[in-house]
Amino acid sequence: MRARFADPQPAISERLRERLEAKLAERGLDLDRQLPDSPEPIPALEAAQARIPVDYRDAVPEHPDVAAWVRTIAGNAVAPNTDGVNPHYGATGRRQITHGPSLLLWGPTGTGKTHQAYGAIRALTAAGCGVNWYATTAADLYAELRPRTGADPEYLLRRIMRIPLLLLDDLGAAKPSEWTEEITFRLVNWRCQHRLPTIVTSNMPPVRTSEVPARQPVLRERVGDRVLSRLSGMCTAVEFTGPDRRFQRR
Template sequence: MTRSRLEDPRPVAGDRVAAWMKAKLAERGLTDTDLTASSCEDEGEGPSPAEQAAQKRIPYDYRHAVASHPQVTAWVNRIASGAVAPDLGGRGRREIAHGPSLLLWGPTGTGKTHQAYGAVRALTAAGCAARWQATTAADLYGAMRPRPGVDVEHQLRRIVRVPLLLLDDLGAAKPSEWTEEMTFRLLNWRCQNRLPTLITTNLPPVRSERIHPQARVLRDMVGDRVLSRLSGMCEAVELTGPDRRYAAA
């Protein structure tokens, strides 16, 4: 096709900017899908960009996790139906607002982390969990250790405020006054602001007659103040059964 004299032979400005951005992203090993992931609504068939981006951040073992526990699916439905769109005249992605949290507890290998990632995937698929973060409690403490050149307070503020948080394996790390304080600051804010949080732990939350007197409970590991916030914000979901890792081996 021949161009008329009035046509600019160069790509239009928008295309040039897009090409420039693509090149810059490629330098960092990213694609433009990674960028749009946090701002696009699900359109049409197939996984949305947000789902695709979420998938990459989920550990390999849990990339196809499906939340099948009735209490977990009920929670997902409740959080998804409470998600709100920003006041942009109907435009803009729905975002998780306020809601209850879940404490998934039970022995190792019963599927707690699987259920938690299944819930994150379901909320992402429902188009309302573009901003979420997952960490084990031990990794969180590691990342928050004060060290030169890192503004850990800034990092803590970010994770404390993320709309959806998965805090995996609470109570597994060796406790100290410092870990208790970190956990308290994180959960106190999230409790006071009703920010949905999925927490998993291998420990029963509190002592009962079912528990061996010498066995540890979550309260022993995180302290009374944290346990009080957990009981204020969470519905407890007990997972039982054999260790699925042994069953799979």
């Protein structure tokens, strides 16, 4: 016959519990106090939130390909100083993003590409990765890099080229010129060669196929063959479809 136990089992005896509670009460702690149900704050995520446009502050990487990419990048992240003499010691820092594949999110306006891009950045931060990231639209980048007095565009470009995680939004939307093509090429080429994770979004299909309407511009024509070749080498292309979510909200 199986023994029957009172349910639920007390974890400690009644006497011990009373003593424990008395000790806690001495210190002003109350076991019955409800714990706050908000999750622990994550300082890195809170810091990132401040830099994320309001529209995307709740974004999560719902798209399976974007979620898979986040897992890959988080898996590649390494703690600094882990490969020293004592590999198990000295791993005091947070994991840092180092290298990995990139993403090309493409599809019509309003299908959620930028939303997923910020979702990925938020997820990496929440996963405890040290994410030094920079987000810009291609048009803003060109504007910032235009030669003007008092600014050093070359320095800025070199900094952006080396950022561990870059979101280059709306590539191909700005009017192309030889100069924009050269800037894009230098940026993308560097990041391709150093395998620095980059999220590129574009409103255009990457290349012309039989399904692309004749009047629809494609990314290759906007950014040139050299850029497109690097992008196709480094990126997983993810197509976004569906209606414009901005219209649906109204």
